[in-house]
Amino acid sequence: MIMNKTIIEKWANIVTPFYYYDIDLLKQTVETAKKEADKRGYILHYATKANASPKILKIIFAAGFGADCVSGNEILRSVECGADPAHITFAGVGKTDTEISIGLDNDIFTFNCESIPEMENINRIAETKGKIANVSIRINPDVDARTHEYISTGKKENKFGISAWDFEKVIEKLKALRNLKLISLHFHVGSQITDMSVFAEACSRMNSFNQWFKEQGFELEHINVGGGLGIDYQTPDKNPVPDFAAYFAIFEQNLKLYQGQKLHFEPGRSIVAQCGSLISRVLYVKEGKTKDFVIVDAGMSDLIRPALYHAHHHIENLSSYGVERIYDVVGPICESSDCFDKDVPLAETKRGDFIALRSAGAYGEVMASQYNLRAIPGAVFSDEIFTD
Ligand SMILES: *Cc1c(COP(=O)(O)O)cnc(C)c1O
Numbered sequence: 001m002i003m004n005k006t007i008i009e010k011w012a013n014i015v016t017p018f019y020y021y022d023i024d025l026l027k028q029t030v031e032t033a034k035k036e037a038d039k040r041g042y043i044l045h046y047a048t049k050a051n052a053s054p055k056i057l058k059i060i061f062a063a064g065f066g067a068d069c070v071s072g073n074e075i076l077r078s079v080e081c082g083a084d085p086a087h088i089t090f091a092g093v094g095k096t097d098t099e100i101s102i103g104l105d106n107d108i109f110t111f112n113c114e115s116i117p118e119m120e121n122i123n124r125i126a127e128t129k130g131k132i133a134n135v136s137i138r139i140n141p142d143v144d145a146r147t148h149e150y151i152s153t154g155k156k157e158n159k160f161g162i163s164a165w166d167f168e169k170v171i172e173k174l175k176a177l178r179n180l181k182l183i184s185l186h187f188h189v190g191s192q193i194t195d196m197s198v199f200a201e202a203c204s205r206m207n208s209f210n211q212w213f214k215e216q217g218f219e220l221e222h223i224n225v226g227g228g229l230g231i232d233y234q235t236p237d238k239n240p241v242p243d244f245a246a247y248f249a250i251f252e253q254n255l256k257l258y259q260g261q262k263l264h265f266e267p268g269r270s271i272v273a274q275c276g277s278l279i280s281r282v283l284y285v286k287e288g289k290t291k292d293f294v295i296v297d298a299g300m301s302d303l304i305r306p307a308l309y310h311a312h313h314h315i316e317n318l319s320s321y322g323v324e325r326i327y328d329v330v331g332p333i334c335e336s337s338d339c340f341d342k343d344v345p346l347a348e349t350k351r352g353d354f355i356a357l358r359s360a361g362a363y364g365e366v367m368a369s370q371y372n373l374r375a376i377p378g379a380v381f382s383d384e385i386f387t388d
Helices: 005-011 023-040 056-061 072-080 096-105 117-129 164-176 199-216 244-254 306-308
Strands: 018-021 044-045 064-071 088-090 110-113 133-138 178-184 222-224 262-265 276-287 293-296 315-318 325-330 339-347 354-357 378-381
Touching: 023 056, 023 164, 023 244, 044 056, 056 072, 064 072, 072 088, 072 096, 088 096, 096 117, 110 117, 110 178, 117 133, 117 164, 117 178, 178 199, 178 325, 199 244, 293 339, 306 339, 315 339
Parallel strands: 018 378, 044 064, 044 262, 064 088, 088 110, 110 133, 133 178, 178 222, 222 262, 293 325
Antiparallel strands: 018 276, 276 293, 276 354, 315 354, 325 339
């Protein structure tokens, strides 16, 4: 992202904090992912929960992505923003009857099922509508994603997916549930995965599951390996676009697909994280005994990732180019966890400076809350402020 004086001048009258999205970078990322997937015949479903801004969704769906949704409202929003329902997957351990109906009424591609009781419920609702629901089994492959525990989803102790020891029961059930059609196996082992051997390991589990289902007479048309590709939070300008070619190559090398089986992905973070920054202004610089605090007007209600996952966001002072000093950068909210980072080197900082929290495009704006009765942050798009 080009963070320079020209941009700051454009921001002068905008109320902070706000999310700033670099639309050129978003488009470049979307196009790279799509091109690398097309080369290999892979199908992409964007995980809407990472960033559900209509403007961003429209760009992603216009490029030919399907959607991966985790609520009924995400299905509705995705369809409104141009996603083809025939390319929508619906995941989540707790789908309500209303949400299942939304999926069925929109004739979505598949429900990623996470338990036998859920399958029974989808079957029941599909029957009342006289429909056959396509379903996938979300497998819990018992793979350690080696990421933060709150974003690990594929270990046997996690609530997600169905474990291998239940597969026989699932197959028995499926034979009795006449309004379900099993079309695919699915896994999603976690998020912000940077160790590619995690995906290789998950592929090897999938190979044995795929073979087992085939032996039981289920020749499935689709395999879905979820999302999870990590991004570079430390040095976003060095790696603005994730290495999709290297990521897809892991699956090319490790996943054994049967003749005609199609491979699906559900990337979220890797598509939208780097194009967004949370922009705030410095309210006060408070001198401490051992170090100084930069108190900004953005807080954990605007970007909860540092407080929730101990996530790191690269922080920059966009208004100052002086000698660097070390600061703790904190928000105004009445919680000690409302701290964006400690011991941050920033150019000499003063009241009114613009501070950017980088790589905030994924799981940022969508998680904003009104805690402390604060306003929800606004969104500013690069192509709308540079109209010339
Ligand atoms: C959250 C989620 C994704 C997207 O994960 P990223 O790490 O953002 O790529 C994909 N699939 C499912 C089922 C999810 O819950």
